[in-house]
Amino acid sequence: MRWGHGATAEESASIFNAYAEAGGNFIDTADIYQFGQSEEIVGDLLAGRRERFLLATKYTSGAVPDADRLITGNSRKAMVDSLEASLKRLKTDRIDLFWVHHPDGLTPSEEIVRGLDDLARAGKILYAGLSNFPAWRLSRAVTIAEFTRAVPISAVQFEHSLVRREPEVDLFPPPKRLVSVL
Template sequence: MRYLTFGRNNGLRVSEYALGTGTFGTRWGSGSDTADIAKIFDRFDEAGGTFVDTADVYQFGESEEHLGGLLAGRRDRFTLATKFSNGLDPAAGVMGTGNSRKSMVQAVEGSLRRLRTDRIDLLWVHFPDSVTPVEEIVRGLDDLTRAGKILYGGLSNFPAWRTSRAVTLSELRGHAPIAAVQFEYSLVERTADREILPMAEALGLGAALWSPLAGGLLTGKYRSGEAGRLTDWQRLVHTEDTTRKTRVVDELQAIAAELGVPSARVAMAWLRELGARATTGYVPIIGPRTPAQLEDYLGALDVRLDAEQFRRLDEAGRPELGQPHESAAEQTQHVLGGPDIDFRRPQIPVA
């Protein structure tokens, strides 16, 4: 397991995988039982994993409760991240949801109790609520940082323009910096190539990538009729509903056959190589439901793609950037005399 600094504007050290714990519990109607949860967590620890990602809403609080017990006696070995926005109670209503200072403080106090800890290393604002001003969110994260309740703040599933404004406000007002962003990213979901990843690179933000296997699509198991999120949760999944997705799965399986490894490991190896080429930290959030699934994720750490295999996968999943990106790229090509530059990856010098 490699380790990295999660962004360029902070000293937060994390492992190259984050352990996502949305399956820790069964209050959603499916998930992992207590015995498997302990095995998954202990194996992640044994493999050198240090970054753990949860949320107050995961399994309606059960995920945090399990982690509170599992972290006993080894809390300082982990970077612990949790999220708030949706509220713990499905019936909480407007008084228990959203990103207001009231909701933020209530959520943090509740998470601290369930996690049995005195601080949260990274607090994510889970979703924008389209009501709370960015100024209030930035000030709230700063207050909690100064109070020692959290160490860093980050934004999850926010559009690039909202994040950029939050980063600017925190810089101008001397608040605790926004450390990182979290968003969905995989070989078949690369919308972030348009705005979010270039923004993260430019502003030095760490990037946590959720659903790196597209809800199981990139394992290839849905082609053989196996169960998974597609049948259990029926949400947060992808199907082969476009020619691009089918092309990606075809290419994955071809390269997996060349290397003699499962398709899932190839998909994770591609993300690992992508992160190695970035100037800021990219960390996939893995979400194993069973110990066997965790072993598959860990096995991907030993898979190496050559330059041609990386290129084939990159081209198979490459999205259309649309405007104004295409016109800007054409103009830059003209001004610079047509150099071989990938305009999806901004050339950001590291200070």
């Protein structure tokens, strides 16, 4: 447990196996989770049954504490380096859904879309998704991918709960207001 808390590999195996036996087949992890250890554990758990699962992982923050700025963010360099490291940790030849974990405030949407398309054309990812991007950035990336015939942005993920309600402002239509007539 590289973060100092969380489930052990044995506990994770028990949870994973119960999930699989109940019919679960979608695994979503990230290079930053437990500084790469989550992907290592998932890679071990998928041994001999990889094709039974849809495997998703994210990149942006790096898989080590205090990751260098050259291996973090959403640049094509960080994207490719992160994917290659994730493939090794997950012990697989492809990622079914590769997420950009969050915007970095620097990398243009064009570079992100082009990088994801290059990875798809190389057969290293099947689908691309954006996580925690504001609606305007999501719309822009979807439009760029559509116009350039790049791999489409197939999935979107937002943190939304009773505590984190920010997506409501950005993504959900405003409530219809009642208008009183005098």
